[in-house]
Amino acid sequence: MSHRIVLPRLMEIGAGASQQLAAVLRSLGCSRPLIVTDRMMVELGYVDRLEEQLQAAGIASQRFADTLPEPTAASIRAGVQMVRDGDFDSIVALGGGSPIDSAKAIGILGRYGGEMRDYRFPRDVCEPGLPLIAIPTTAGTGSEATRFTIITDETSDEKMLCAGLGFMPVAALIDYELTLSLPPRVTADTGLDALTHAIEAYVSRKASGYSDAQALQAMRLLAPNLRTAFHDSGNRAAREAMMLGATLAGIAFSNASVALVHGMSRPIGAFFHVPHGLSNAMLLPAVTAFSIPAAPERYADCARAMGVAAQTDSVETANQRLLAELQALNRELQVPSPGQYGIARERFFESRETMAQQALASGSPGNNPRVPTQAEIVELYETVWNQA
Template sequence: MKDFRFKIPQNIEFGMGSLKKLPEILKENESEHVFLISDRGLEKIGVVGKIQDIIEEGGIRYTSYLDVIPNPTTDIVNEAAALYKECGATSIVALGGGSSMDVAKAVGVLANYGGSITDYEGNHKVPGPIVPMIAIPTTAGTGSEVTASAVITDETRNYKLSVFSYEILPKYAVLDPELIMTAPASIAAACGVDALIHAIEAYLSVNASPFSDAMAEKAMELIGGNLRQFVANRKNEEAASAMMAGSNFAGISFAWARLGNVHAMSHPVSAYFHVPHGVANSILLPTVLAYNALADNGRYEVIYNYIRQGNEVLNGFKPEMLVEEIKKLNADLGIPKSLSEAGVKEELIPAMAEDAMKSGNIPANPRQTNVKDIMELYRKAL
């Protein structure tokens, strides 16, 4: 067994109605003025107001920034960071999916260390702890509440830059399954498959360890056994709880094992064509799994058994069975079959491939990959 390391530096509250503990958490952190980062969609359906009321009822002041968009940009980060400094807040609450949490992490960096978020692009360039942050996910998919990365779009380069540092891990996470029970079916599907991919890629990563494997396998069990039921009926409390916990465990897994070609390739797809992150990942997964099958050492069968329907006894497993099972899952959930269906154009494949190769996830992929391989994978997924 090779050497590995991990730590569990966060405080995580899980359970139906656990949002009510937010004032207690803020007071424990001696926060008298909190900066709430979220988006207009959650404001429109009343989720932001619910959090604001809970904060206010706890006797704590707040300032809100609600202009986060999918695939948030450096301009969004700069705008939010300026408001944070101006209002005098001492902590951050990030409410939403990965976009809100990515912005919150970036604001936390700039609030303490200044400059531009591009100054911290890459691995381990954040010099120390960021502003105390409480993450409240409203989707079961990103795992951002327990991951050490923030992904921000630099529009000047049409590029999704990544800041990776364990210093940007949120200090707290509040996981209330009630928050994901109002999601539209399409969002629940794309985010759910994204969470499953986090676990799959971490499990197949060359950096996988017994710790990350334990998290990934439990995540696959919970998500694989509940994703279809949750998309079918988001009011299903058991399925919602399983998805929320599974997404969290998948996030912990890839925080320590990294991901692979699926995520490396999906970021340029989102940057150039504005395809939602979860949708891009879901489309790419079967193609990348087929490519990585050459490197399989028995783990494909483990994954297959977590996600397949039925309990029939297998008479010999082949890696292509997993690929077909993923295709069937995507079809059941209404995920587009190809990148072309999502609006991706072939002429930008060379540029996307160059950007994908800059990702820190490429070296973690189980099969070695060069830029020509990535271009061919894009063409197959197209």
Template sequence: MERERDRLIKRENVRVCIPRYLQIGKGSLNELPEIIKILGSIKSLLIVTDKQMVAFGYVKKLQDILTKAGLKSDVFDDTVPDPTDKVVLKGIEFLEECKNDAVIGFGGGSPMDTAKAIAAMANFSKNIQDYKPPSMFDKKGLPIIAIPTTAGTGSEVTHHAVIIDSNNNEKISCRGEGFVPIVAIVDYDLTLSKPRRLTIDSAIDTLTHGIEAYVSKKATLFSDRMALDTIRLVMQNIYAVDKNPKDLKAREGLMLAATLGGLAFSNASICLVHGMSRPLGSNFKVPHGLSNAMLLPNVTKFSINHAKSRYADCSRAGEFALPEDSDDVACEKLIKGLYKINKDFEVPSMKDFGINEKNFEDELKNMATDAENSGAPNLNPRVPSVNEMVDIYRQAWRAS
């Protein structure tokens, strides 16, 4: 049987999409005006964020930095946890009123995805269905600056933006070079005040990015190194940051993992976990990181025999397994380790989250069909049928 590594070597031609500028490290936010100056054409920026970021004073800090450098900024803080096309269109109207020529996504994945969509759609089609895969949006929209304040989504470096079509509640993963930020500011100082649940769920989201990028059928030698480093950094730091939320080294490690994970999956793709998690968010309002955490152990168990050497590499990178463990042993340890993570960090089952069983059963077939239509399951090592995805959902619903 051909090993997965041999399969990857055959993928010789890969287009890589990354931001032009990546400013990484403590205090990086202060470097933003200098980067904007280098870009040359930006005079007025729309800060896309949420009301919590405003209330906590982070937005004022950012505006003060911009104002001091002679840059005008306006604030759109009406983003919602699962971005919708209606919010994006509202943001575009506000941008046009303020005459902004660039957009800053400031916050978690939702503000960043909203900012990306505003910047991409402002001068093009306003119908979100026009951005639905397999369509790729590679046109040049307004410049996007991404500043994450959570260590999880990796949206600051990806060519994705997930937006819900309000007409049918469909989550659309918009893709293309037009959604890639021109600048990403990766400053772990901005994550220090995040609550435990958000910190942990974001870290498991990052872990999922690393694993899925590495086992994806579109994985490359370019994405492999970042994917394995993502897994390593998450597992080296998730327990430390939970023990001491002010552990700067651990915060820095998780922030870097999120960025590396974003680069990895943006250039290799996500797989079955993400395909199945999005319908949970749109149907039952399960936060994205948490829905990935709910599904990761069961999806890995379902898939692992179809890419043993790849999953074994993931297990060793995360120190679930020892370097000398066989692939079989490493895979067993990975599955046990992922279930242990969920137990250690009190990740609720879907049942414990409060999803009504009847409503859940009524939506199972639709959710599995939506997952299939996303295309992500087709890149999984083991491609599931709709009925197999229904079984995985049921396992995750009752998991303890």
């Protein structure tokens, strides 16, 4: 059995990588980029720095800075219209996963038209959008190296998974210095998102030797450094490890797919506007406990890669330590339960069936070592609510 591996054409990794944008655009034959970003990147001065770099190189650019933290089909329409009305030959995505996901969708819709729902899974979007150069500013989603985007249909509160080669950036500039100003809450949520990517890629039914290598190394980088980055935002070594780990985790799940945590996480985000990494963290311990019986050796490997179990530990001991570590991480990184986050119990429970349906429809639960029924997903939502 063969496995197709998809990567950006070019990745520039390390301190100052974002300063290579003009050179990378020229190497790709691009000279008229649209910068897709958000208001925070503007306020921090990151967008001005990019524009100054491009201007010095004689490259004219425009900006669309109205992306939202949880992008919707409506929130990207103005950006799509800019592409349709303009003469852009490329898109530069600057920010966390949301601006990058927005940029991916804008590049496809701007070139081919239609509505975002036309491109959702199970459609395989192979059509090339405008060439996309991704510059991540969080160590989390790995979107700079994935063939996926997530856009919410605000009319139905469904987070739509869209997949295909058309969403893969042609280049990624992975500059950990852009993460040094991240506050603890964003550091925790994005870091736990990256760790979830690595674990789910490794246990996925679509895993391969290639994705395994990326996932295991991601766990080795992420797990020992997440607490340090959370408590000491200026720790450059921890930030660098987190950034590389997040990208490797993105490569892993882009080529092996995510599983049940992500399938259940997207509806929580869509219905209750919980940040994606945070909803993953809420779910990860309970879903891992549910899944371990179907792949105990794989989960034990995760525990060893994360440094919480020794090579000499039994599979059972390693898995006990994995679950204990996931719970301890959530406590130390102050991950709230759904109720503590402010979700009303009645609304959460009345939404369980619909959320379970949407989770299954996304396809992600089918990659899980233990493939759940809809009833089991409903029970897992109840477990997550009650585990606080």
